[in-house]
Amino acid sequence: MNTPAKLVTYVAGLAVVFGAALGVGSAVGEVGAPPKATAPSESAGPASAGHGESTGHGDKNGGQNSATAKPAQAAAQDTPGGLQVSQNGYTLTPLTATIKAGEPTDFAFTVTAPDGRPVTDFQVQHDKKVHFIVVSRDLTVFQHLHPEEGAGGVWTVKLTLPEAGVYRAYADIFPTGASALTLGTDLFAAGDYAPKALPQVSRTAEVDGYTVTLDGDLTPGKSSKLTLKVSKDGKPVTDLQPYLGAYGHLVALRAGDLAYLHVHPDGEPGDGRTKPGPEITFYAEVPSTGDYRLFLDFQHGGTVRTADFTARAGQAAAPAASPAATPSADPSGSPASDHDSTPHGH
Ligand SMILES: [Cu+2]
Numbered sequence: 001m002n003t004p005a006k007l008v009t010y011v012a013g014l015a016v017v018f019g020a021a022l023g024v025g026s027a028v029g030e031v032g033a034p035p036k037a038t039a040p041s042e043s044a045g046p047a048s049a050g051h052g053e054s055t056g057h058g059d060k061n062g063g064q065n066s067a068t069a070k071p072a073q074a075a076a077q078d079t080p081g082g083l084q085v086s087q088n089g090y091t092l093t094p095l096t097a098t099i100k101a102g103e104p105t106d107f108a109f110t111v112t113a114p115d116g117r118p119v120t121d122f123q124v125q126h127d128k129k130v131h132f133i134v135v136s137r138d139l140t141v142f143q144h145l146h147p148e149e150g151a152g153g154v155w156t157v158k159l160t161l162p163e164a165g166v167y168r169a170y171a172d173i174f175p176t177g178a179s180a181l182t183l184g185t186d187l188f189a190a191g192d193y194a195p196k197a198l199p200q201v202s203r204t205a206e207v208d209g210y211t212v213t214l215d216g217d218l219t220p221g222k223s224s225k226l227t228l229k230v231s232k233d234g235k236p237v238t239d240l241q242p243y244l245g246a247y248g249h250l251v252a253l254r255a256g257d258l259a260y261l262h263v264h265p266d267g268e269p270g271d272g273r274t275k276p277g278p279e280i281t282f283y284a285e286v287p288s289t290g291d292y293r294l295f296l297d298f299q300h301g302g303t304v305r306t307a308d309f310t311a312r313a314g315q316a317a318a319p320a321a322s323p324a325a326t327p328s329a330d331p332s333g334s335p336a337s338d339h340d341s342t343p344h345g346h
Helices: 002-028 040-049 051-060 071-078 334-340
Strands: 090-094 105-112 131-136 142-145 155-159 165-173 181-189 204-207 210-215 223-232 249-254 263-265 279-285 290-300 303-313
Touching: 090 165, 090 181, 105 165, 131 155, 142 155, 142 249, 142 290, 142 303, 204 303, 210 290, 210 303, 223 290, 249 263, 249 279, 279 290
Parallel strands: none
Antiparallel strands: 090 105, 105 155, 131 142, 131 165, 165 181, 204 210, 210 223, 223 279, 249 290, 263 279, 290 303
């Protein structure tokens, strides 16, 4: 229910910033020249980079956009989730100071409201009030956890950071009366730390005898359809089990800053059109070119497993923009370059 509304708000936010970017472009460029249709890949960078400034420019377009979004909210929506420990007055506050590598820890936290008090009223999203995602900052460790609600707005989760290092923890929440947001904080486990390289771009992932393939391309600034196909022993899996109200749950994180991105499943169990595999479809929107880590949770045979991929958004191999603003809507031709960019297997 809330997801479409969130998407609309987010798209509206992008529209405002996109409009602001065009406004800046035409103000700086030749006067009287018709504003060129900016290619999506060109506009996505500056639009998503200039969050701070965009609010003011957005005001200039307020007359056009007043019906769709308030400028201040639009700017907040434009910032990817997970990068801030505090947003819109809501703050993620860890209550557990020390976590030792490899040791299960009862990690506790609150989310405080603008009035400073812990939030106790959350909307359920995908079957849970709080989705708690933990990744190593090198994006090789991923955990999707669901904390227990305690008295006074204190949440507790059994957490094991497998190795020494720096981790990012996200609380994906929807405080009642506010809007959905994802707060993030760093976690630390002391000890020798050897960060791993980002796994190579790949369209295939193996986990526990399952093979998951990724079809579709991430296009900056556009809702991108991703289809993940699950097979086992060479046969398509057609009896996936619902997990968190869907046949799969996909988290997308940007390499470099670990921005947590919007991903919406297409369809849900029992809607009369969504099949329990082998394919699971999502719509993901990435704000920029670059590499992203995708983590797919799916349930089969009573066990939830995670398949992970590194995917590249945009075509880094072809930086020379084609003069014609051709929206790269058709994904044909890109898989080949993905293979070219992975000369060495793992
Ligand atoms: Cu969750």
